[in-house]
Amino acid sequence: MNNNNHSKIQSENTMNSTMLARLEFPNHQPQQSNDDKLQLKNAWGTYFYKADKQRDWKQNVIYITSISYIEDFWSFYTHTYGLRDLSNGSDYILFKSGCLPMWEDLSSRGGGKWIVTIDPKRRKHDLDGYWLHLMLLLIGDMFGAHLSIYINGAIVSLRVKGDRLALWLKKIDDLNIIKSIGNKFKDLLNIPADIQIIYEYHETKFDDFNNEIRLVI
Structure with missing residues (x-):
C-alpha cells in the first residue's frame, strides 16, 4: 500500500471515530428539567448512516x-457535523418514534418517498439550509395535521451523482393526498419551480404497460 492510500485510510478512520464520538456527545449533556422545555407534538428519533459495503x-x-x-x-443539531463536513455515502435521518427508517418496517410498507435531487456543487451553500428547514417543518408539524399523519420522516443523503432530500410517507391509497404532500413539500422548502421532485414507491409499482409508476411535480 502506498503512503497516499495509507494516509487516506487513516484520515477516513479518524473521521469516523470523531463522528461517532460527536454523535454520542449530546447524550452526556447536563439534563434540563422537562418542565422548562417546549414539548413537540411528536417524539422523533435521529440516526446517522455511513455506507460500508463490508457491512449490511x-x-x-x-x-x-x-x-x-x-x-x-x-x-442534537449543534452537536453534529454540518453536511458540508461529511463525505459521500453519508445520511442524516429524522423519523417519528416508532417508525424505523427502512421500507420493510410496517410503518413504511406499501408507502414511498418524495425526492428532490440537488447538485453536489450546491452542498456547501444550500443543502444544510434545506435540511434544517425540513427538520423544523417536521417537528413543528407545519405540513398540517391532515397531512402530517401520513409522514414518517425524512432523510438527507450525500451522493456523488446528486445529494437527495427524501420525505418518507406511509401507504396512501389516495393519489391526491400524495400529490398534496408533494406540493406542500416543494412549497414549504421554497424549491425552485425548475427543479422537479419525484415520488417513488418503496416497492416498485408498474402500470398496465409495464412502466414504473412515478409521480412528478
Whole structure:
C-alpha cells in the first residue's frame, strides 16, 4: 500500500471515530428539567448512516438520540457535523418514534418517498439550509395535521451523482393526498419551480404497460 492510500485510510478512520464520538456527545449533556422545555407534538428519533459495503444496512446505521422537546432538537443539531463536513455515502435521518427508517418496517410498507435531487456543487451553500428547514417543518408539524399523519420522516443523503432530500410517507391509497404532500413539500422548502421532485414507491409499482409508476411535480 502506498503512503497516499495509507494516509487516506487513516484520515477516513479518524473521521469516523470523531463522528461517532460527536454523535454520542449530546447524550452526556447536563439534563434540563422537562418542565422548562417546549414539548413537540411528536417524539422523533435521529440516526446517522455511513455506507460500508463490508457491512449490511442495519450495521451501518447509528442511532443518535431521541427528540421530544425543541431544546432536544437544538442540542442534537449543534452537536453534529454540518453536511458540508461529511463525505459521500453519508445520511442524516429524522423519523417519528416508532417508525424505523427502512421500507420493510410496517410503518413504511406499501408507502414511498418524495425526492428532490440537488447538485453536489450546491452542498456547501444550500443543502444544510434545506435540511434544517425540513427538520423544523417536521417537528413543528407545519405540513398540517391532515397531512402530517401520513409522514414518517425524512432523510438527507450525500451522493456523488446528486445529494437527495427524501420525505418518507406511509401507504396512501389516495393519489391526491400524495400529490398534496408533494406540493406542500416543494412549497414549504421554497424549491425552485425548475427543479422537479419525484415520488417513488418503496416497492416498485408498474402500470398496465409495464412502466414504473412515478409521480412528478
